[in-house]
Amino acid sequence: MANPDPVLVHDWHPLAKAEDVAGGRQVAARLLGEDLVLWSTGGRFHAWRDLCVHRGAKLSLGKVKDGCLQCPYHGWTYDESGMCVLIPAHPGQKPPPRARITAFQCREAYGWIWACLSETPNELPVFPEWEADDASKFAMGPYEMDASGPRIIENFLDLAHLPVVHEGILGIESRAEIARYSVEKRADGVYATDIVVWQPDPDGSGMPAAAHYTYRVIRPLAAYLSKQAGTSVFTMMILATPIDEARSKAWIVFSMKGAKATSQQLIDWTERVFLQDKPVVQSQRPELLPLDLQAELHLNCDRTSIAYRQWLNELGVGFGTS
Amino acid sequence: MIDDPVLLNDWHVVARASELAAATARPARLLGVDLVVWRTDGAIQVWDDLCVHRGAKLSAGRVRDGCLQCPYHGWTYSVSGECVRMPAHPSQKPPARAHTNVHPVKVAYDLVWTCLGEPSGDIPPFPEWDDPSYRNIPSGPYAFRALGPRVIENFLDVGHFPFVHAGYLGDPAHTEIDDYEAEITPSGVIARDIPIWQPDPDGTGRSAKVAYTYEALKPLTARFTKSQGEQRFSMIDIVTPVDGNLSLAWAIMAMNYSFDTPAEKIRAFQDEVTAQDLPIVESQRPEMLPLDLQSELHLRSDRTAIAYRKWLRQLGLKYGTS
Numbered sequence: 001m002a003n004p005d006p007v008l009v010h011d012w013h014p015l016a017k018a019e020d021v022a023g024g025r026q027v028a029a030r031l032l033g034e035d036l037v038l039w040s041t042g043g044r045f046h047a048w049r050d051l052c053v054h055r056g057a058k059l060s061l062g063k064v065k066d067g068c069l070q071c072p073y074h075g076w077t078y079d080e081s082g083m084c085v086l087i088p089a090h091p092g093q094k095p096p097p098r099a100r101i102t103a104f105q106c107r108e109a110y111g112w113i114w115a116c117l118s119e120t121p122n123e124l125p126v127f128p129e130w131e132a133d134d135a136s137k138f139a140m141g142p143y144e145m146d147a148s149g150p151r152i153i154e155n156f157l158d159l160a161h162l163p164v165v166h167e168g169i170l171g172i173e174s175r176a177e178i179a180r181y182s183v184e185k186r187a188d189g190v191y192a193t194d195i196v197v198w199q200p201d202p203d204g205s206g207m208p209a210a211a212h213y214t215y216r217v218i219r220p221l222a223a224y225l226s227k228q229a230g231t232s233v234f235t236m237m238i239l240a241t242p243i244d245e246a247r248s249k250a251w252i253v254f255s256m257k258g259a260k261a262t263s264q265q266l267i268d269w270t271e272r273v274f275l276q277d278k279p280v281v282q283s284q285r286p287e288l289l290p291l292d293l294q295a296e297l298h299l300n301c302d303r304t305s306i307a308y309r310q311w312l313n314e315l316g317v318g319f320g321t322s
Numbered sequence: 323m324i325d326d327p328v329l330l331n332d333w334h335v336v337a338r339a340s341e342l343a344a345a346t347a348r349p350a351r352l353l354g355v356d357l358v359v360w361r362t363d364g365a366i367q368v369w370d371d372l373c374v375h376r377g378a379k380l381s382a383g384r385v386r387d388g389c390l391q392c393p394y395h396g397w398t399y400s401v402s403g404e405c406v407r408m409p410a411h412p413s414q415k416p417p418a419r420a421h422t423n424v425h426p427v428k429v430a431y432d433l434v435w436t437c438l439g440e441p442s443g444d445i446p447p448f449p450e451w452d453d454p455s456y457r458n459i460p461s462g463p464y465a466f467r468a469l470g471p472r473v474i475e476n477f478l479d480v481g482h483f484p485f486v487h488a489g490y491l492g493d494p495a496h497t498e499i500d501d502y503e504a505e506i507t508p509s510g511v512i513a514r515d516i517p518i519w520q521p522d523p524d525g526t527g528r529s530a531k532v533a534y535t536y537e538a539l540k541p542l543t544a545r546f547t548k549s550q551g552e553q554r555f556s557m558i559d560i561v562t563p564v565d566g567n568l569s570l571a572w573a574i575m576a577m578n579y580s581f582d583t584p585a586e587k588i589r590a591f592q593d594e595v596t597a598q599d600l601p602i603v604e605s606q607r608p609e610m611l612p613l614d615l616q617s618e619l620h621l622r623s624d625r626t627a628i629a630y631r632k633w634l635r636q637l638g639l640k641y642g643t644s
Contacts, residue, residue, distance in 0.1 A: 055475075055618060056606040057605050057606050071485075074485060075497060091497065096619065
């Protein structure tokens with residue numbers, strides 16, 4: 001690992017859609033600067049270092065065969081435990097014990113394949129509404145971003161950009177003022193409550209309403225939002241998978257209760273909002289989020305960001321920050 | 323510039339002579355140094371691609387009256403590399419510092435060779451080129467986003483044929499490699515008479531059991547001859563170390579049979595085989611070939627690679643190795 005982050009290595013990060021790996025396929029992924037191969041057999045998913053120990057070729061260019069992963073170069077064949085079980089150039093020779101691949105923790109949730117680079121993973125970020133029967137639920141992404149994970153999360157927590165970047169949807173420029181709200185930094189994350197923002201189209205149905213926001217930063221690269229507007233309740237969790245320090249994949253799950261919009265309208269609305277943010281976030285410099293509060297300017301409306309940066313600093317998150 | 327005395331004092335290919343028309347200039351790059359390759363009516367010149375006045379690339383200029391003229395202010399350099407005219411001050415004698423670095427040039431096998439340092443040896447032999455019993459078919463250059471030693475080691479590798487070149491140079495039903503010997507000689511590495519069954523050893527579409535003899539002639543040049551009875555198919559692979567990311571492989575195939583098979587067909591076959599190798603070689607990690615034999619795994623079938631790595635270590639090659 002180029003720069004193993006002492007905090008993020010213990011977190012779970014989504015890497016691929018399960019449907020792209022299921023059915024005995026393999027795909028390349030990258031997490032915290034580490035090349036990984038994700039593959040499946042018999043409904044079980046694996047996340048391994050993407051490197052054959054023989055000549056260093058990428059296993060993700062190989063294939064899944066008879067429940068094993070086969071290297072594309074000389075056909076070295078690894079079983080689900082990561083042990084090499086066949087060296088085709090010498091079929092009668094027992095592969096040496098060193099001929100094995102490092103396996104990482106791997107699991108499926110929200111239709112995605114997640115991996116953790118540590119043996120002692122933290123809890124998976126929970127999106128409680130995923131289990132609710134009375135809400136529509138959607139998983140979206142990945143969205144490739146040339147931006148650091150903390151910049152993406154901080155944008156998700158940001159209020160003052162709503163009337164500017166999302167003009168006509170999440171705000172209007174003539175009502176850009178942000179009223180005072182509450183922020184609390186606890187050991188398990190950052191909480192921002194009592195936020196009220198007037199929005200022209202808070203839920204994709206096209207009806208204006210005063211929206212009441214509650215934010216919670218769950219993990220350094222996972223944040224949750226609950227928004228009540230009129231009769232609708234919209235919740236969302238965003239995850240930024242750190243590929244490299246300044247490259248990420250963003251994933252979204254959201255739920256909607258009581259909205260008049262159709263499922264397709266909700267998906268289109270969410271994607272439209274996200275894609276409005278993307279070029280702005282990718283343009284931010286420095287790319288790595290400055291945790292020193294003197295480095296950028298902070299206003300009253302930025303108190304969630306301030307708490308987020310302080311919390312990252314206390315945790316010791318180094319990857320994607322400066 | 324890549325600081326490797328072994329390669330700096332060796333000859334490398336920077337162009338194909340027959341593709342360099344009279345009175346034209348083109349850019350090339352060798353060991354991280356930008357070069358201009360140009361031809362007057364007859365002789366070929368290889369210089370640093372830099373006008374000393376304002377640093378413009380001479381390769382973007384033009385050849386006029388046997389001189390090379392900078393595209394920016396028209397400074398004009400004679401074949402000795404001296405500036406002979408500064409058009410803004412036509413009567414002023416150009417200062418002594420107004421010259422470019424001139425490198426030695428050889429033309430062999432229709433390739434233009436140069437050396438950035440003091441040439442310590444000759445260009446590698448390929449006797450088939452002047453042997454009337456052979457036809458010669460040049461191909462490439464093939465651009466690899468990989469470093470030269472990985473490219474050459476792949477050229478010397480027999481174990482990958484059934485996997486990377488199935489249906490061409492190998493067959494998944496014949497993966498086992500018979501024992502063979504490889505040795506380091508005063509002129510390089512040689513591995514003799516390796517028997518391989520091939521579905522289509524030469525692009526003619528006829529399967530055969532062939533015997534390969536491989537030689538590493540230079541750190542970045544290797545050749546083989548594969549024999550079936552009296553038939554000989556030889557190939558030389560000459561790798562130009564462009565910079566720290568890119569290599570160019572120039573190939574020549576020579577055959578003493580099948581004179582009626584069109585050269586385009588043989589060349590298309592080699593293009594296809596190289597396209598199969600390319601993604602695998604580009605995927606290899608570490609990018610630098612590990613000369614410590616403990617860091618990757620080696621089998622009996624890897625004896626040529628083992629000898630090649632030991633030889634590179636003896637030579638003290640720094641570029642592309644770790």
